[in-house]
Amino acid sequence: xxxxxxxxxxxxxxxxxxxxxxxxxxxxxxxxxxxxxxxxxxxxxxxxxxxxxxxxxxxxxxxxxxxxxxxxxxxxxxxxxxxxxxxxxxxxxxxxxxxxxxxxxxxxxxxxxxxxxxxxxxxxxxxxxxxxxxxxxxxxxxxxxxxxxxxxxxxxxxxxxxxxxxxxxxxxxxxxxxxxxxxxxxxxxxxxxxxxxxxxxxxxx
Numbered sequence: 169x170x171x172x173x174x175x176x177x178x179x180x181x182x183x184x185x186x187x188x189x190x191x192x193x194x195x196x197x198x199x200x201x202x203x204x205x206x207x208x209x210x211x212x213x214x215x216x217x218x219x220x221x222x223x224x225x226x227x228x229x230x231x232x233x234x235x236x237x238x239x240x241x242x243x244x245x246x247x248x249x250x251x252x253x254x255x256x257x258x259x260x261x262x263x264x265x266x267x268x269x270x271x272x273x274x275x276x277x278x279x280x281x282x283x284x285x286x287x288x289x290x291x292x293x294x295x296x297x298x299x300x301x302x303x304x305x306x307x308x309x310x311x312x313x314x315x316x317x318x319x320x321x322x323x324x325x326x327x328x329x330x331x332x333x334x335x336x337x338x339x340x341x342x343x344x345x346x347x348x349x350x351x352x353x354x355x356x357x358x359x360x361x362x363x364x365x366x367x368x369x370x371x372x373x
Contacts, residue, residue, distance in 0.1 A: 169203045174268070180207050181272060189251055193273035198264035208280075209265045215282040223286035228354050231305040231312070232363050238314035239360045240321040241351040244328070245343035249309030250284055252337050253277040253291060295335050296328075304328060311339075312353050321347050 169177065184190045202208040246252065254276055255263065263274040277284055285308065292306040303324045305312050313328055315321040325346065332339065345351045350359035355369050
């Protein structure tokens with residue numbers, strides 16, 4: 169790594185250690201951290217021998233069908249969603265990554281492992297199964313609550329918060345919108361009977 173990249177990755181690893189999301193590893197194997205200003209771990213070798221989880225990732229378009237006729241919307245975004253899922257004991261050494269002066273293993277689910285998206289979708293389906301397609305849609309770490317009345321909306325987002333609290337999952341407050349007539353969700357703006365592309369995304373493209 170070039171010096172600026174090494175310093176940046178060292179800083180990020182220290183933050184992850186402080187947050188107890190990684191720990192030092194004594195595993196006799198590991199994968200490299202690649203040269204980048206972001207933490208890029210090359211898990212291709214372990215992904216090649218991993219049994220793939222065949223969970224069906226839902227189509228975004230199917231969610232919009234559910235949301236289309238509602239009048240009130242709440243949108244929530246989980247705080248570092250993958251990092252809120254802990255890795256089972258005995259499995260942590262398999263995530264070992266190596267840097268110039270040490271090896272580290274993950275205590276929470278990192279990016280880059282082949283089954284990470286499916287695992288997270290399975291979690292969302294499991295904890296919200298009572299409400300999915302009734303008043304809640306969940307796409308990875310994006311959650312939307314939709315209702316026809318304000319009273320239903322308040323009741324349901326209280327229930328969703330209860331589910332999140334029970335499972336020790338946390339949202340980003342600054343990315344939440346509560347009981348609105350239109351919200352930004354999955355790159356679109358959703359309002360009663362209307363769906364349109366987010367203009368900021370169009371401008372970016």
